[in-house]
Amino acid sequence: MSGSLTLRAAIVSVALFAVFVLGWHLATRSSGATSGMDPEYAKLMGATATQGKSAMPGPLDVASKLWEHLSQPFYDKGPNDKGLGIQIGYSIGRVLVGYLLAVVVAIPLGFLIGMSPLMHKALDPYIQILKPISPLAWMPLALYTIKDSSISAIFVIFICAVWPMLINTAFGVASVRREWINVARTLEVGTLRRAFTVVLPAAAPTILTGMRISIGIAWLVIVAAEMLVGGTGIGYFVWNEWNNLSITNVIIAILLIGVVGMFFDQLLARVARLVTFPE
Amino acid sequence: MSDFISIEAIAKRYPVRGRGTTTVFENLWLSMSRGEFGCIIGHSGCGKTTILNILAGLDRPSEGTVIVDGEAIDGTSLDRAVIFQSHALFPWRTVLGNVAFAVSSKWPKWSAAKVRAHAQSFIDLVGLSGSEAKHPSELSGGMKQRVGIARALSITPKILLMDEPFSALDALTRGTLQDEVRRICLETGQTTFMITHDVDEAIYLADKIFLMTNGPGAVLAEVVENPLPKDRGRIDLHRHPLYYATRNHILDFLVTRSKSFAETVTDHDPHHVPVIRPGIAEPTLLSLTPPPAADAAVRTAGRHP
Ligand SMILES: Nc1ncnc2c1ncn2[C@@H]1O[C@H](COP(=O)(O)OP(=O)(O)OP(=O)(O)O)[C@@H](O)[C@H]1O
Ligand SMILES: [Mg+2]
Numbered sequence: 001m002s003g004s005l006t007l008r009a010a011i012v013s014v015a016l017f018a019v020f021v022l023g024w025h026l027a028t029r030s031s032g033a034t035s036g037m038d039p040e041y042a043k044l045m046g047a048t049a050t051q052g053k054s055a056m057p058g059p060l061d062v063a064s065k066l067w068e069h070l071s072q073p074f075y076d077k078g079p080n081d082k083g084l085g086i087q088i089g090y091s092i093g094r095v096l097v098g099y100l101l102a103v104v105v106a107i108p109l110g111f112l113i114g115m116s117p118l119m120h121k122a123l124d125p126y127i128q129i130l131k132p133i134s135p136l137a138w139m140p141l142a143l144y145t146i147k148d149s150s151i152s153a154i155f156v157i158f159i160c161a162v163w164p165m166l167i168n169t170a171f172g173v174a175s176v177r178r179e180w181i182n183v184a185r186t187l188e189v190g191t192l193r194r195a196f197t198v199v200l201p202a203a204a205p206t207i208l209t210g211m212r213i214s215i216g217i218a219w220l221v222i223v224a225a226e227m228l229v230g231g232t233g234i235g236y237f238v239w240n241e242w243n244n245l246s247i248t249n250v251i252i253a254i255l256l257i258g259v260v261g262m263f264f265d266q267l268l269a270r271v272a273r274l275v276t277f278p279e
Numbered sequence: 280m281s282d283f284i285s286i287e288a289i290a291k292r293y294p295v296r297g298r299g300t301t302t303v304f305e306n307l308w309l310s311m312s313r314g315e316f317g318c319i320i321g322h323s324g325c326g327k328t329t330i331l332n333i334l335a336g337l338d339r340p341s342e343g344t345v346i347v348d349g350e351a352i353d354g355t356s357l358d359r360a361v362i363f364q365s366h367a368l369f370p371w372r373t374v375l376g377n378v379a380f381a382v383s384s385k386w387p388k389w390s391a392a393k394v395r396a397h398a399q400s401f402i403d404l405v406g407l408s409g410s411e412a413k414h415p416s417e418l419s420g421g422m423k424q425r426v427g428i429a430r431a432l433s434i435t436p437k438i439l440l441m442d443e444p445f446s447a448l449d450a451l452t453r454g455t456l457q458d459e460v461r462r463i464c465l466e467t468g469q470t471t472f473m474i475t476h477d478v479d480e481a482i483y484l485a486d487k488i489f490l491m492t493n494g495p496g497a498v499l500a501e502v503v504e505n506p507l508p509k510d511r512g513r514i515d516l517h518r519h520p521l522y523y524a525t526r527n528h529i530l531d532f533l534v535t536r537s538k539s540f541a542e543t544v545t546d547h548d549p550h551h552v553p554v555i556r557p558g559i560a561e562p563t564l565l566s567l568t569p570p571p572a573a574d575a576a577v578r579t580a581g582r583h584p
Pocket of ligand 1: 325328
């Protein structure tokens with residue numbers, strides 16, 4: 001039954017894709033050349049006006065361009081013409097650095113807040129105020145103080161990734177079952193050993209949920225951040241191709257962003273499964 | 280001989296929002312000798328768990344002290360092991376891992392092999408050989424409770440504390456676990472303090488049964504000495520001539536006297552709680568100091584043949 005469900009779901013998925021691509025193809029195909037236009041004027045106007053061709057590329061255009069990108073992902077012909085692989089590599093690098101910094105800060109701090117009611121009360125107002133700030137709002141401040149656009153982007157990733165991890169870690173640590181803590185207490189387990197052998201495994205599923213939310217947000221934010229700071233990265237690529245009016249490249253970049261985001265999410269989902277324990 | 284466990288005039292109060300405090304119990308005295316098995320029985324909410332948690336060091340009394348082996352206790356200790364009602368096993372550890380956690384907490388310097396061998400011997404003791412590598416989610420309720428027992432015993436505590444350890448189990452499993460706990464406690468001379476709601480369980484396991492009145496303001500009303508022989512068996516417990524006298528005495532307390540105790544017994548002395556040993560014709564009074572309390576005990580106990 002479940003096998004046939006998977007199969008049927010796959011059939012529906014493929015069918016939806018086919019309908020979408022067909023619709024896309026029909027909507028963007030050329031409506032034939034417009035006759036009676038001055039050839040000089042037609043040359044000026046380009047294919048869009050003269051051949052009734054939509055500015056929106058069709059699926060075939062995108063596919064052939066995608067093939068082009070995939071066959072040489074890492075070429076580098078100057079600041080405005082780099083392979084898609086290089087651009088996405090820059091973005092992934094920034095996200096990873098910012099994200100790992102956030103892990104290093106958020107998890108120990110979350111432990112502190114979760115284990116100490118005093119620290120929880122003392123730090124709560126700051127978290128409540130800082131959490132809802134759009135990470136991009138930090139950008140000017142970061143650029144002014146750090147003076148390096150790449151590091152500023154990393155800082156923005158850090159600041160957006162830190163909150164979900166911090167809050168989830170604190171919550172997970174604070175809500176470790178009383179009875180497990182009591183077991184550790186009756187066995188006179190020291191604070192450090194208790195943190196690593198009881199609290200950490202008990203809170204790990206909640207912490208991983210926070211980490212998963214964070215990587216998702218970080219990947220959302222990096223595109224916007226790179227559009228702002230420019231230079232390199234998939235966000236900059238999208239913006240640059242928009243300025244080049246190459247909608248084909250923009251669509252390819254959008255696809256790629258989705259695929260990489262999914263990869264990150266699945267990776268953390270897998271780690272989360274490893275630390276989840278059945279009750 | 281001085282008592283091994285001596286609870287001296289403890290009280291527990293909780294603040295009530297708006298107006299002062301509520302007293303769960305106060306001026307409560309209770310003592311046990313080494314190697315004794317004590318059971319505490321009382322209605323829900325009278326403060327049994329609170330007493331056990333204070334004994335364990337997980338909770339602190341608002342007043343009074345608890346003396347164990349000649350020393351006032353301060354917090355938890357590896358000398359007092361607790362078996363929790365909800366077994367409280369770590370679900371991310373295996374059976375062996377759960378027991379080994381306790382063993383390595385007590386003897387941090389032991390090698391991994393020694394810890395494992397020691398843990399294994401207690402897993403064998405509770406009859407779980409072959410299930411060492413299983414996680415708690417793969418065990419039945421009875422097996423989980425066995426792991427809890429193995430974990431508590433593995434640190435060879437001076438006192439074993441159990442909060443309704445078998446109440447979540449079916450009757451058959453409960454029976455076999457009671458047998459095992461009794462065998463182990465008798466073999467090792469383990470001092471044990473247990474909470475139960477099951478009168479038969481108390482009569483089978485306990486040497487002393489502590490009867491508590493209803494809360495708030497609960498008191499330890501009397502101590503029933505188990506008149507049944509040490510070599511009693513669970514199956515033919517009810518054939519013993521003193522079984523029904525004991526059972527009726529406790530049940531009668533729970534059904535009627537625990538509610539009205541505060542009104543009917545005005546001269547109760549919490550420091551010298553009457554000790555009753557149910558007999559065939561009439562319960563026999565063993566100790567009484569001072570006289571007024573003794574009168575009360577004879578009067579109340581004598582009503583139930
Ligand atoms: N944190 C608390 N704040 C206020 N009152 C409390 C608190 N904890 C326990 N109590 C009260 O203390 C009393 C005794 O609780 P306790 O858990 O010791 O009862 P118990 O005898 O073990 O009951 P049961 O048989 O249901 O387990 C209860 O009436 C309860 O309402
Ligand atoms: Mg209780």
